[in-house]
Amino acid sequence: MNQEKLEQEILDSIIKNFKTFFREEIAKNHLKNTSKLTKLNQFNPNPFLDTYKARFLTGNDDALSIAKALVYPRVLGTSINTSFGQQLQKYCSQILEGFASTTSGIDIEFIDKLDGRRKYCQIKAGPNTINSDDVTTIKDHFAGVKNLARTNNLNIGLNDLVVGVFYGSTEQLSTHYKTINKDYPVLAGEEFWHRLTGHADFYHILSDTMGDIALEYDSSELIEQVIVDLAKDIEKKLFDNKN
Template structure:
């Protein structure tokens, strides 16, 4: 098993900010720009005017464009980007806790109970599905068996799913199934066990939040909406009121 290298709490925050700026924020801008093309949407003709009116009080092309773009820009785009780059976050930000155990993302000495933990990282409390449960359980069973073979006792409680954000009350039924046999640490609890700092979760999210000051994309968003509105004008049934 690897020797504990150690990563300071300050290093984690610093690297997390770099990761967010260079990967998440830049991809967000790139994905926003793509939305000027109507082919990036599956437009529902039964709902587009309703949603536009619900949002702005009218259903002209620009309002429909806003109703299409806002959910993507403020919801799915940024969430998908973070999830798809999760492994990069682990490799660049938590590399000091890297694991050589197959199926594990990181290993760390738990700052609460002092035991070595073998950990799979997940983004959020709703980000695994039914098939993931069996995969995670099998990885943990393999780690325990490997430890037994090598004379290293690994208890079920030492096999951890670390969830970056959320609360225990937010966990899906799939996580709760895993928690019946293994440890699931979510949000504040995960970062507390990893770093020993009960307030680290807030310090980390506040640190990343500082990056927001560097990314005012109001002009980009306005231009993207206008460009998409021009394409929408050419579609039958979508005309300027």
Template sequence: MDNLEVFPNNDEIINKAKQFFRDVIAENHVKNTKKLSSVKEFNINPFLNKYLANFLSGNDDVTSIAKALIYPRVLGTSINTSFGANLQKFINTTLEGYGSTTTGMDIEFIDKFDGRRKYCQIKAGPNTINYDDVTTIRTHFKGAINLGRTNGIPIANMDCVVGIFYGEDEEISAFYKTLAEDYTVLVGKDFWYHLTGDPEFYKKLTNGIGEIANEFDGTELLAETIEALSKELKNIDSIEE
């Protein structure tokens, strides 16, 4: 297990995170939005489509139905799915200076709070693991501890960390709480503080990524996508009266 001593500085992390959001998250968001011009991208619920359209727009014409279908995907599911799916790419590009040589670990870092080396698995948010993930994470942590023992490197349970990119302690799921009984779970601001030593880094990072938002105006793309989907919806019997 090699010692990893060359870490990126905090400004470098922010700049790489901004570039990642611009090149990966935003680009995929645009691509996924364009796909929504086709009815085939939706499982339309005939019991709810007109209700949701009326709830949103006050009428149930095909344009309102298209909006009720598209908005949740564009503003919720699509962007969150994209970030989760590209989490490993974020780790490899933005946190590459912390890359781990230990099987099952995403990064290794010197904790700026207690000065100990941490062996860390990265997760996106406070509700992004399931029951099976708990077993897998435990197995990886036990493997790291055993490997350290073999190599004469003492690794305590507290040195095995689940680092959650965003969220608050009170938001974590029961699965994370189960892991926290034996290992360290660091959420949002706490994770970035232990990683960088800057208690305000989480805010700086989210603000930095927020600056990228000014580069994107999706109103025209949304209007085109809604119009295209509306035309297809006119030809569906379950939509029309």
């Protein structure tokens, strides 16, 4: 098998695994979590803002409007964003199974297609998905790899210990990532996928794959039914108590 064909098979495998991962881990959980939102106790009602947000959204502050103001942000924002970040880190070995690492504290290892060096990489989801404690943890993991390299006479330079961020750009990286970047390279979005695969456009190919997957889903009827059911619960628990 020639090198070009082998590399294409690796790229095809990444895309296939990503599709499977998204359908099985993200979309299914998204539908499941959306279906649960029919009761007010699934939220943390804010009596100071919920009525305002309802009127801001629909011009009305009835139970149905409040339900919409609660459901839409959860379904289209918090729920899917949190799930994607958590699951992407958890299942990076599934998506990038051909690059899995056996080194403690390292998610994947790969030959950088731009500089030809072996990279020891921790995977993160997006440009705002780590906190200050993660900075210390990541640096400690990399320090452990450096110590292992010295013990085993391995040629591992500081630029070979990297953080790979699945999506976003260098300009979007949080201050926590920028702190890490002072000592170890943080490869974000397009640069990460370019170095991993050797294809400058692979990040955009993967993004287009999301568009293909999106065509498989239309949950508009589910969302509307959840809003109706939640509105009934709001009517019973909030409005009835005022009478």
